[in-house]
Each structure stands twice: as structure tokens, then as C-alpha cells.
């Protein structure tokens with residue numbers, strides 16, 4: 001079937017590239033619900049979103065307008081429903097179904113075209129006396145049936161689809177297109193740790209992330225990690241130029257591997273300029289994913305994976321701080337925390353309870369409180385020089401990075417390619433998506449199509465042809481790489497360090513404050529949450545250039561400590577003023593020396609050898625994907 005006539009091509013090009021043509025599409029649709037009275041709706045699609053306005057001559061439908069903001073729409077799909085016996089018998093989803101025969105009993109040729117618009121809308125609900133805000137999937141179906149031929153109806157549906165995609169693209173890229181910004185077509189590298197959390201990452205990914213990627217028509221390549229450091233080697237040694245984003249599906253440990261793999265490449269500057277990082281929380285801690293949601297006031301529970309999937313397809317990113325760490329003459333990069341003492345003990349020692357998921361932390365916290373330990377050591381730090389309030393903590397969004405990569409695929413070509421894969425989806429595939437009944441046998445072909453919106457929990461999904469699953473790795477691709485130093489354990493490559501390039505040498509010694517003594521713990525955080533239920537540094541932002549250093553001294557009582565630990569989940573554990581036992585200080589660098597190299601030392605929740613460690617913040621070093629635009 002030829003969908004795009006030359007004339008239509010030209011029109012679409014105009015639509016895509018002329019902002020005035022992009023401004024608005026309008027039409028009248030008819031909703032023929034069996035339960036409710038039939039209604040006429042004026043539907044408007046523009047840069048703000050999709051507005052469905054009930055035609056109210058008698059005022060009965062007042063207040064029933066439905067507006068879906070463009071920020072909540074992730075994609076659309078044009079389809080031609082094909083009849084099948086199953087479709088006949090089920091009668092679709094029970095709301096309304098394209099009729100299968102006309103008055104004469106002859107099978108109907110379904111000449112209509114359908115546009116499904118996929119949106120995830122914020123909904124507020126009261127649950128257990130609490131206000132719960134969550135995103136819910138909504139499918140809006142527009143049925144185009146004004147023309148006699150399917151080709152003409154499809155052309156009309158396609159016009160809406162392309163306009164929708166272009167508005168979405170313009171919203172993300174602030175009025176430009178990927179072509180004009182020299183940004184290659186979006187494609188995500190996904191690295192999944194099947195062992196993370198309670199071991200369900202693969203299943204969760206397929207159930208909750210793949211559907212969203214497909215609805216948004218975002219192509220991706222999935223690699224399942226085979227062992228520890230697989231992701232590190234992968235991103236350190238492969239050619240990454242085909243991807244615009246790298247996302248991990250797992251916990252913070254997997255993300256740590258990716259950050260280090262990227263920053264230890266010889267071409268790390270190009271990579272961090274051109275590729276954003278993302279995370280889908282399937283681990284046991286999930287501090288970064290929780291922090292990202294918190295910083296952007298996006299709902300996290302009860303659907304953290306859905307939120308993260310929407311973030312992956314959304315296209316927004318912001319700079320995120322990275323901490324450069326020197327430990328035992330090696331350099332590593334950290335995005336979450338450095339810990340020594342109580343919290344690290346709980347994190348690492350509770351590993352033996354991993355099958356319990358997040359509960360392992362609660363159980364081991366009680367155990368370690370009863371068997372409280374202190375550690376001797378020295379902490380030195382450079383307090384952060386505070387500039388004007390807010391000046392340092394104003395993360396800005398990256399919306400138009402200059403891309404060094406060139407590409408020749410136009411947005412139009414991309415859309416057309418995507419569109420072709422949309423065609424001909426069997427109706428059975430959509431039987432749980434509410435479909436439509438249009439006004440049959442109209443005496444005149446008025447612009448009277450149908451729409452219906454539904455919050456559909458169940459869905460059927462289709463994969464887009466371009467996405468690839470790689471379950472078997474080609475290790476030979478990794479073994480010799482022009483992007484990394486030769487050996488697998490080249491932890492300290494000859495490439496320039498992040499700090500050398502971005503911030504220069506550390507300030508002189510007069511700025512250092514030194515404390516020596518007995519500590520219950522020293523924990524440095526640069527994200528608000530260390531785990532999904534651990535609101536450790538409430539003041540922290542993704543890009544505030546600050547390490548939030550919390551020191552708990554020996555001599556603190558168990559009840560004080562219990563209070564501290566219990567209140568960590570609400571972020572009310574820190575004293576408003578430093579006291580004899582708990583101190584909070586904002587620093588730009590610190591040096592930790594555990595005497596006798598005692599205790600457990602962690603970086604991003606992963607254990608490192610207990611030895612002297614130096615850390616310093618590199619503000620906004622990488623780009624992290626975020627749920628929505630920052631204003």
C-alpha cells in the first residue's frame with residue numbers, strides 16, 4: 001500500500017519544518033458510546049498538546065473537556081484494523097467496536113484509519129488517607145473515516161501522527177529538530193544486570209520498559225550483563241557513536257560501572273558531550289533513580305520503573321556532578337556517595353540477605369545498632385565556598401548540545417520509516433485498547449470521526465523493527481579497542497583526568513580543615529537519596545557542585561543513633577545545627593584516612609579496599625536523563 005503520495009510528502013515537510021504550519025490541527029470527532037449519550041467533540045492538536053472539547057449546546061457537557069499536555073504524550077501509531085474471528089466474537093473491549101458487516105450483511109471493508117495517541121497522565125488519588133500521585137497510561141483513539149478509501153483516511157491519520165511527533169520533537173528540542181541541531185536519531189544502549197535486586201530485572205524490563213519504548217518508537221539495543229564489570233568493559237571499549245543515550249537497568253552498582261567505563265575512555269570528552277546517561281531502578285538501593293525523581297518532583301512510588309522508562313523516552317537531560325576519587329593510586333568516579341562506618345557496614349554486610357530485597361537494610365540496621373562499632377581515623381575537608389543563595393544550585397537543562405556527530409537522516413525520513421512499521425496491525429493486537437464507533441451511513445461526509453480516551457491498564461505491545469536484543473556478547477569486540485588502554489584492568493589510563501580538564505588543581509592547604517578521632521561513620525553524599533527509602537542529603541541537587549559530608553562521632557548514644565537512622569527515610573535525621581555527635585558540612589573535597597585501615601569503605605555502595613581516599617567534586621560533569629524540562 002502506498003501511503004505517502006508525493007503531494008503529501010511535500011505537505012508533511014511543510015508541517016515539520018514550518019513552525020506556523022506546525023501550530024495546529026483541528027477536526028470534529030464523534031463519540032458513540034453505548035453507555036453514554038453520543039457526543040460531538042472538537043479536537044485540537046497543537047504545540048501545547050491535545051484538547052478534546054465536547055460540543056455543548058445544552059451545557060450538559062460543561063467541564064468535560066479533556067486536555068493532554070504535549071509533555072505527557074510519548075507517541076502515537078497509525079493503524080488499519082484487520083478483521084479476525086476473535087475480534088468479531090469479543091466485540092473489542094466492550095465499549096465500541098468497528099462494525100464488522102454493513103446492513104446487507106456483507107463483510108465491511110474497513111476503510112477507516114486509526115490514530116492511537118499514547119500518553120501518561122499525572123493522576124492524584126487518595127489512598128489510606130494519603131494523596132498518591134502517579135502516572136497512568138491513557139490511550140486516545142482517533143478514528144478517521146471521512147473519506148471513501150482507506151488510503152485517504154490513512155493519509156489524514158498520518159498527517160495527525162506526523163504533526164504529533166513533530167510537536168513532541170519541538171517540545172523536547174525547544175523548537176528545533178534533530179536535523180537542524182545535528183543530533184543523530186535517538187537510539188538507546190541498554191545494559192541490564194539480571195542479578196540486580198531480587199533478580200527480576202529482565203522480567204521487569206520486558207513488562208514495564210519495553211512497552212513504553214515501543215509506544216514512543218525509540219529504538220534500542222539491549223545487552224544483558226554476564227558478570228561483574230561487563231558493563232564497564234562494554235562502555236569503555238566499544239564504539240558508542242551510534243547511541244545517543246546509555247541506560248542501565250539494575251542498581252547503582254551497575255550505573256557506577258557505566259560512569260567509570262565512560263570516563264576512562266580515551267575519548268571521554270566526546271562521549272559525555274554527546275551521550276546522556278539514564279537509569280531504570282531494578283536494584284536493591286536505587287539511590288540515583290530516587291534522587292532524579294525527587295529533584296524533578298516526579299512520582300517515584302508506586303511505579304518507579306514506569307517513571308524511569310518515561311524518562312528514557314522523554315529526551316530531557318541535565319548536567320550531573322561527579323566525584324573524582326583517588327584511592328590506592330587509582331582514580332575512580334562516583335555519582336552517589338562515599339561511606340565509611342555504620343551505613344557502609346549495613347550496606348555491605350546485609351548482602352547475605354539479598355533475596356529479601358530492600359528489607360535486608362532494615363534487618364541489618366537493627367543488628368548493627370545492637371553491635372555498635374566505632375572506627376579511628378582522620379577526616380580533612382575543604383568547605384564549599386558559598387556563593388549567593390541559589391547561584392550554585394541552579395541546575396540548567398541541556399537542550400541543545402552541539403553535536404560533533406553528523407548525520408544525514410532527516411526527521412522526515414525517520415518518521416516515514418517509523419510510519420511504515422506502523423501499518424497493518426491486527427485488530428486482535430488492540431482488543432484491549434478501547435476502539436471506536438463512528439456514525440454510520442451519514443448522509444453527508446461531514447468531518448465527524450470519533451475519539452475516545454481510556455485509562456487502559458492492560459495493553460498489547462508491538463516491537464519496533466529497529467530494536468535489537470543481544471544476549472550473546474561478542475567479547476572479541478571488546479578485547480582490542482581504540483577507545484581504551486590495552487589491558488582489561490587498565491583502571492588508570494593515560495587519558496587526561498576529569499579534574500585536570502574541568503577544574504584544575506585543588507586549592508592550597510590553608511583551606512583544609514582537619515579532624516582526628518573516633519567515628520561511628522563518615523558518609524559523603526552528592527545525591528538526595530542513597531536508596532529509594534533513604535533521604536540522606538535533602539539539600540542535595542543533581543548539579544549543586546557540593547559534597548554533603550555527614551560525620552557521626554564516637555560517644556553518640558544508641559537512641560540518638562536509632563533516631564537518626566529511623567528519620568533517614570523522611571530526611572529529618574540531620575540536626576538543624578551541628579552538635580557534639582553529628583555534624584553536617586558542605587564541602588568541595590575531602591580526604592579520609594582510616595587508621596589501621598579498619599572498617600568497610602564504599603564508593604556508590606560498592607566496597608573498595610579500606611585505605612586513605614581523596615575525593616573532589618567535578619560539577620556537572622556528565623549528562624543525566626531527567627523526567628521533564630527544567631524551567
Ligand SMILES: Nc1ncnc2c1ncn2[C@@H]1O[C@H](COP(=O)(O)OP(=O)(O)OP(=O)(O)O)[C@@H](O)[C@H]1O
Pocket residue numbers: 193194195196197198225226227228229230249250251252253254255257282283284285286287605606
Ligand atoms: N551478570 C552479572 N552477574 C553478577 N554480577 C553482576 C552482573 N552484572 C553486574 N554485576 C555486578 O553486580 C553488582 C550489583 O549490581 P546492581 O547495582 O545492578 O544491583 P544491586 O546491587 O542490587 O543494586 P544497588 O547497587 O542499587 O544496591 C554490580 O557491582 C555489578 O558489577
